[in-house]
Amino acid sequence: MNLHKIGVVISREYLTRVKKKSFLITTFVVPILFAALCILPAFLINNIKEKAQSVVVIDNSGIVLPYLEDSDAMDFTDCTGRDPEEVKQEVMDGKSDVMLLISAIDSTRSVSAQTFSRKPTGVDFSQNVSYKINRAVEDYRIKSYGIEGLETIMKDVKSNVSVKEFTLDDSGKATVSESGIYMILSMVLGMMIYMFIAMFGGSVMSSVIEEKSSRVVEVLVSSVKSLELMFGKIIGIALVALTQFALWILLTLVLVFGASTIFGLGDLLSSPEMTQMAQSGMSGVDMSSIQNSEMSVILTTLSNIPWGQLIVCFFVYFILGYLLYASMYAAIGSAVENEADAQQLQLPVTIPLMLAFFIVFFAMRNPESGIVWWGSMIPFTSPIVMLARIPYGVPGWEILVSVLVLLVTFIVMAWASAKIYKAGILMFGKKSTWSDLFKWLKQK
Amino acid sequence: MSIIQCKEICKSFGEKVALDHVSVEVPEGRIFGLLGPNGAGKTTLIRIINRITIPNGGDVLFKGRPITQQDVEKIGYMPEERGLYRKMKVGDQALYLAQLKGMSRQDAVAGLKDWFVRFGIQDWWNKKVEELSKGMAQKLQFITTVVHKPDLMILDEPFSGFDPVNAEVIRKEILRLRDEGATIILSTHNMESVEELCDDIALINKSRLVITGGVADIRRRYGNNNVEIEYTDADGRHTEVLPRETDGNNTLKSFIDKGVTVNSYKELMPRMNDIFIKLVTEGDGQNEPA
Numbered sequence: 001m002n003l004h005k006i007g008v009v010i011s012r013e014y015l016t017r018v019k020k021k022s023f024l025i026t027t028f029v030v031p032i033l034f035a036a037l038c039i040l041p042a043f044l045i046n047n048i049k050e051k052a053q054s055v056v057v058i059d060n061s062g063i064v065l066p067y068l069e070d071s072d073a074m075d076f077t078d079c080t081g082r083d084p085e086e087v088k089q090e091v092m093d094g095k096s097d098v099m100l101l102i103s104a105i106d107s108t109r110s111v112s113a114q115t116f117s118r119k120p121t122g123v124d125f126s127q128n129v130s131y132k133i134n135r136a137v138e139d140y141r142i143k144s145y146g147i148e149g150l151e152t153i154m155k156d157v158k159s160n161v162s163v164k165e166f167t168l169d170d171s172g173k174a175t176v177s178e179s180g181i182y183m184i185l186s187m188v189l190g191m192m193i194y195m196f197i198a199m200f201g202g203s204v205m206s207s208v209i210e211e212k213s214s215r216v217v218e219v220l221v222s223s224v225k226s227l228e229l230m231f232g233k234i235i236g237i238a239l240v241a242l243t244q245f246a247l248w249i250l251l252t253l254v255l256v257f258g259a260s261t262i263f264g265l266g267d268l269l270s271s272p273e274m275t276q277m278a279q280s281g282m283s284g285v286d287m288s289s290i291q292n293s294e295m296s297v298i299l300t301t302l303s304n305i306p307w308g309q310l311i312v313c314f315f316v317y318f319i320l321g322y323l324l325y326a327s328m329y330a331a332i333g334s335a336v337e338n339e340a341d342a343q344q345l346q347l348p349v350t351i352p353l354m355l356a357f358f359i360v361f362f363a364m365r366n367p368e369s370g371i372v373w374w375g376s377m378i379p380f381t382s383p384i385v386m387l388a389r390i391p392y393g394v395p396g397w398e399i400l401v402s403v404l405v406l407l408v409t410f411i412v413m414a415w416a417s418a419k420i421y422k423a424g425i426l427m428f429g430k431k432s433t434w435s436d437l438f439k440w441l442k443q444k
Numbered sequence: 445m446s447i448i449q450c451k452e453i454c455k456s457f458g459e460k461v462a463l464d465h466v467s468v469e470v471p472e473g474r475i476f477g478l479l480g481p482n483g484a485g486k487t488t489l490i491r492i493i494n495r496i497t498i499p500n501g502g503d504v505l506f507k508g509r510p511i512t513q514q515d516v517e518k519i520g521y522m523p524e525e526r527g528l529y530r531k532m533k534v535g536d537q538a539l540y541l542a543q544l545k546g547m548s549r550q551d552a553v554a555g556l557k558d559w560f561v562r563f564g565i566q567d568w569w570n571k572k573v574e575e576l577s578k579g580m581a582q583k584l585q586f587i588t589t590v591v592h593k594p595d596l597m598i599l600d601e602p603f604s605g606f607d608p609v610n611a612e613v614i615r616k617e618i619l620r621l622r623d624e625g626a627t628i629i630l631s632t633h634n635m636e637s638v639e640e641l642c643d644d645i646a647l648i649n650k651s652r653l654v655i656t657g658g659v660a661d662i663r664r665r666y667g668n669n670n671v672e673i674e675y676t677d678a679d680g681r682h683t684e685v686l687p688r689e690t691d692g693n694n695t696l697k698s699f700i701d702k703g704v705t706v707n708s709y710k711e712l713m714p715r716m717n718d719i720f721i722k723l724v725t726e727g728d729g730q731n732e733p734a
Contacts, residue, residue, distance in 0.1 A: 008543045016532065215527030219588070222494050222521040223544040225513065426496060428525075 013236025321383025
């Protein structure tokens with residue numbers, strides 16, 4: 001191997017890609033999307049507070065009004081007794097957002113309710129209001145039984161039970177966890193690594209095809225060994241991928257922090273209320289404290305995820321997974337003269353990749369199932385499946401074994417691919433099949 | 445001294461025999477033409493010299509010893525199927541190929557600038573290859589083949605794709621490179637350029653070597669041994685073709701004695717084109733005269 005020449009190949013592969021417009025576009029657009037995904041929900045929550053809907057109520061039943069308490073989202077005004085048409089006109093004029101019209105108690109001892117508004121009120125609104133009205137009607141009906149000491153009884157029977165999840169670590173220490181977070185993280189990681197391997201592996205293949213179809217390859221192999229050419233290409237594109245990651249991470253962080261400062265979200269996140277919310281337990285019964293405790297579980301869960309391990313593993317598995325698939329893609333690319341012919345030939349390579357993608361869905365639901373365990377050990381699926389497992393915690397030895405198996409497989413596959421590549425890149429005119437590829441593999 | 449010696453090269457692709465015990469010797473500092481009809485095995489032989497194709501038998505020697513990968517990487521090779529990266533800029537492309545031939549970046553820039561000036565194409569440097577016409581791309585390809593000053597250049601069909609003006613430019617450059625000491629192996633169908641350029645040739649037909657040697661020798665060998673004499677008498681100018689005698693003076697004398705004015709006397713050399721057609725249509729060249 002001539003390191004100088006590999007260097008020349010690597011730098012061409014790297015520079016031509018990094019200088020492309022499409023590289024710049026994906027590099028800058030993706031972080032904007034990421035940042036938007038991070039910021040938008042927080043931004044919305046923050047802003048919804050300020051825009052409470054003003055609701056004018058005409059309560060003909062006389063029982064509902066006491067249950068309509070003002071909240072962050074809703075601001076009730078009693079207009080009982082006024083002409084509904086007149087109030088409706090006020091809604092039309094925009095003086096208030098919604099008119100809530102409650103009928104008198106009917107023969108079934110119930111009420112009916114209608115809302116009138118210029119814009120749809122939203123699911124939250126109608127759920128919230130119907131919950132309140134139902135409570136009013138239920139209480140009214142219970143009261144009608146004339147039970148003594150009702151107030152006390154009602155207070156006494158009220159319950160609020162929710163399931164609190166704990167995970168046990170090796171020492172038996174229990175920590176609060178939220179499986180939803182693991183699920184999302186495991187899904188996102190699995191998808192990301194799948195996407196990157198398919199994207200950059202595919203890029204190796206099209207680059208090999210380009211050299212072959214433009215016939216530049218014959219000049220190249222008279223100057224460098226085919227092995228140097230193949231690995232120069234694979235390494236060059238790997239560096240492009242790493243550059244892209246680094247820029248994505250950097251830009252996303254800059255955007256998230258920048259936007260937080262501009263929109264004042266940073267203050268919100270670090271405000272004492274928030275910290276308190278995060279630390280508070282789950283003793284509260286009212287709505288807001290339930291939200292608080294959810295937030296605290298999310299934060300605890302996030303802080304319990306092995307981030308360091310996750311990041312190291314992400315890079316190790318991405319690099320090895322990419323190398324494995326890139327060398328296979330290079331071998332396939334060498335056997336065809338255009339992308340269309342590659343479609344059928346690459347099926348045996350895309351199938352394990354797709355399979356890994358599906359196993360990620362199993363991993364999300366049940367990270368301990370057999371198929372997931374094997375998927376995280378078998379080298380063709382392990383980069384993707386193992387990443388999906390890691391948020392749930394994976395013993396170190398399993399990762400080690402899985403990485404070693406992957407590494408050995410890569411070495412064997414690289415050797416085989418180099419042989420196929422060497423023979424394949426100079427085959428012109430005839431459509432190659434898998435049996436040709438095996439023939440080239442056996443050639444001296 | 446031979447720069448390249450091919451000894452008993454055999455190559456077959458499955459059932460099809462591409463080269464059958466072909467031995468060729470390329471003397472150093474000369475232009476060597478590799479001739480043959482389409483499918484004769486010229487490109488296969490070139491690829492074997494370049495170690496792109498591995499022969500089934502035979503040896504390739506470079507300056508008397510077995511050729512190595514390092515030797516091959518120094519050869520300036522222009523394949524028959526030209527190829528450049530379409531999306532790359534002309535300058536980047538040329539620099540890349542020159543660096544792959546082992547030149548440093550500075551040397552490559554300097555060498556390329558020289559060639560670009562020589563061909564008057566300095567303003568192409570930042571153009572994309574896909575914007576070039578076929579002839580322009582050919583010129584670029586030629587430059588990338590020779591910029592690293594190789595001792596040996598192998599040009600497969602160097603004139604295909606060039607208009608007559610540019611073909612002439614390339615022809616002159618090939619001669620200049622030879623005069624500067626380089627050895628050039630070229631394969632071609634263009635027999636006129638063989639007469640003009642080549643010092644030695646090898647003709648391959650149907651996988652076999654038909655003939656090899658100096659161009660002048662071969663032309664003489666395949667001539668009908670005739671001379672052409674042109675003279676003027678009272679009726680005007682005449683041309684006559686006569687069998688050549690051992691001593692040309694006798695022929696001349698007989699004319700002079702007739703009292704005519706001899707304008708010219710020359711040995712009739714067959715054109716390479718005719719020799720080519722003759723040898724190829726004769727089949728495997730079994731009837732080659734001794």
